[in-house]
Every structure is written in C-alpha cells, then in structure tokens.
Amino acid sequence: MPPRRVITGRSQEPRQRFAEELRLLRSEKGVSLRELARVVGWDPSQFGKMENGHSLGSPEIVQALDQYYGTPGLLLALWELAMADPTQFRERYRRYMSLEAEAVSMWHYATCNLPGVLQTPGYARELLSVGGLRAEDLDAQVEARVGRQALLLAEDAPQFRTILSEGVLRTPLQEPGQWRAQLQHLQLMGNRHNVTIQVLPFSAGLLGLTNTDTMFLRDASGQTVAWVETGYSGELAQESAAVERLQLRYDRVRDSALSPGESRQFIGRMLEEASCEPST
Known part of the structure; x- marks a missing residue:
C-alpha cells in the first residue's frame, strides 16, 4: 500500500x-x-x-x-x-508511556519522589529543576508531566495504587505553600474511587524494593510489565519470570504498608505539620 x-x-x-x-x-x-x-x-x-x-x-x-x-x-x-503525545518525553520513556496509556491497572512503589501522575505543577517544577533540566525546556516538561494526570481522571481511568515510602512525605518542597498544595492534592486524589494511596513507614525496615521506584502495568489481555527506575536510568521488564520476582517483592512491601485509611490519616498529620510552618 x-x-x-x-x-x-x-x-x-x-x-x-x-x-x-x-x-x-x-x-x-x-x-x-x-x-x-x-x-x-x-x-x-x-x-x-x-x-x-x-x-x-x-x-x-x-x-x-x-x-x-x-x-x-x-x-x-x-x-x-x-x-x-509520548514523543514530548525523553526517548527512554516513550515505550513506557505508550504502555501506560493502554493499562487497565497500575501498581506503583515510590522510594524518594511522588509518581508523576500525582505531582502538582509546583512539585514537578522543583523536581525537574534540581534534576538539571534546562530552563528553556522546563515549562514544556512540567506541563507534560502534570498533563499525565488526565489518565487517572478519565471516565475509563485505570485502577491505580501507589505505596509511598515515608521518606517521600518527609522531603518537603523549598516553598512551604507549594508543599501544602501537594499534600492537599494527595488527599484529593486519594479520595477517588480508582486511586489507592498507602504509606510505608520507616518502621517497616529494609525491604526488597528499598532503592527502586517500580511501576507495574497490566493491560486488557492480562499481561503485566514492570518499569524499574533509579535516579539515573529506567528499564522495562517484560519477561514473565523477572516481572514475577518484582511482584513478589512488591507484595511484601504492600504487606508492610499502612492501610489506605491509616495512610490518609498519616498524610493528614503531615499536612497539619506543614500548615504550622510559616510561609517564606
């Protein structure tokens, strides 16, 4: 043709x-x-x-x-x-972005930073800035990252679960007002029927995914892949044995996390603490 x-x-x-x-x-x-x-x-x-x-x-x-x-x-x-459009993201994320758009359920674990689909513009901007993004590219990348939240807000939105290491919530933004806005956004998103947020407390100790941000994506056919990311690179795991090993580690992390209800209370306490701090 x-x-x-x-x-x-x-x-x-x-x-x-x-x-x-x-x-x-x-x-x-x-x-x-x-x-x-x-x-x-x-x-x-x-x-x-x-x-x-x-x-x-x-x-x-x-x-x-x-x-x-x-x-x-x-x-x-x-x-x-x-x-x-996934082409507005860096090359190594494009395959992942395509799979994310097709997912019917997503399970995530965060060690240091909030997942992109839950970041406010203020959080995304500071994170991308400290990551060395050029100033002329910053606005476009912030918009692209925040725009990904549409995935969770659509009528046919996938089920999304994230487990946040306590360290994620103990690392505030430089601007207190922006940090409060981010915590409020977490509360708002956590009330959605398709979003579950859990907190993994420091008291859980060391676990198999301690230094690895991980996202599992399951498509309509039931196939699951995993995106594993460090601060410097990301890798897509598609081979079933590797995905199963990661899922076992994830299940153990989830078993040690606070319940969704306890996690909402934890985030509420963090917001109260942030609200007591004077704005700069």
Whole structure:
C-alpha cells in the first residue's frame, strides 16, 4: 500500500501542529499578540510561548481561544492530543508511556519522589529543576508531566495504587505553600474511587524494593510489565519470570504498608505539620 499523501502540508507531530494552528488562526484574524491578550485575557507572552511550541497553556486558555477564533472544540482537541503525545518525553520513556496509556491497572512503589501522575505543577517544577533540566525546556516538561494526570481522571481511568515510602512525605518542597498544595492534592486524589494511596513507614525496615521506584502495568489481555527506575536510568521488564520476582517483592512491601485509611490519616498529620510552618 503506498504511503498516505499529506494533503495540508501541516505538521503531523501533535505539539507542533497545535502551535502551528494557533499561529495560523491569529494570522487569519489579523491581530497581534498584544491585541489577542487584551481581548481574551492572560499575558501576551503566554500566547507567544504557545505559538512557539514552548508551552501548551491550560485548558481554560485553550477554551477561551476556541471561543475567540470561532473554532468550537478544535483547539481543545489538538491540545489534548499534544498533552497525551509520548514523543514530548525523553526517548527512554516513550515505550513506557505508550504502555501506560493502554493499562487497565497500575501498581506503583515510590522510594524518594511522588509518581508523576500525582505531582502538582509546583512539585514537578522543583523536581525537574534540581534534576538539571534546562530552563528553556522546563515549562514544556512540567506541563507534560502534570498533563499525565488526565489518565487517572478519565471516565475509563485505570485502577491505580501507589505505596509511598515515608521518606517521600518527609522531603518537603523549598516553598512551604507549594508543599501544602501537594499534600492537599494527595488527599484529593486519594479520595477517588480508582486511586489507592498507602504509606510505608520507616518502621517497616529494609525491604526488597528499598532503592527502586517500580511501576507495574497490566493491560486488557492480562499481561503485566514492570518499569524499574533509579535516579539515573529506567528499564522495562517484560519477561514473565523477572516481572514475577518484582511482584513478589512488591507484595511484601504492600504487606508492610499502612492501610489506605491509616495512610490518609498519616498524610493528614503531615499536612497539619506543614500548615504550622510559616510561609517564606
């Protein structure tokens, strides 16, 4: 079969296509960034970043642009495709991201950091910053990471369980207000019917996954794979014997964790402690 002929000549990459469409619509409207900002709201620099592909913006901004340009739902649909596009993540994560999008259930264990699907923008920004991400790439990567939460908010969202080492909750952000917002977000997400959060206390001692962040993904056929990550690299385990060994270790971690109810109380105490600290 011959390759499909490109009719429009526009980009086939979701993020670039979204930026391209924004530039085209504004050009056809004959307005400047400053004029656009005056009518729609927000800072003109925000629209500039979106048209350059450096930022995707928020759904509120995109909906306002849809209304202004008379393109009901078009820009929002392109925005959703761009947010879900795995190519905006680094190469080694792309296969994992594709599998994550197809998962019907997910089990996670965190040793040091919160999982991306539960991070607030403030948490993601600080974590990516200290990880050495270049400043010009920061906004795009924060948006991409936070956008992954849509996976847990969809109507057909997968069942998600995370076990957080106590150390994750004992490592606050530099900005107390941002840390409180993150803890509140954990409480909110933990109340969803498809999300279970458990805390592994220090008193549990050493366990088989002590220094390894792990995510298990099960698809509709029942096949399970595991993504194992350290601070420097990640590896996808697909061979059944390796996955079973990891699952056994995970089960032992879960057996030692606080119950979901006890974990909610633990996070509540952490929030009370954080609320007592003065903001800087």
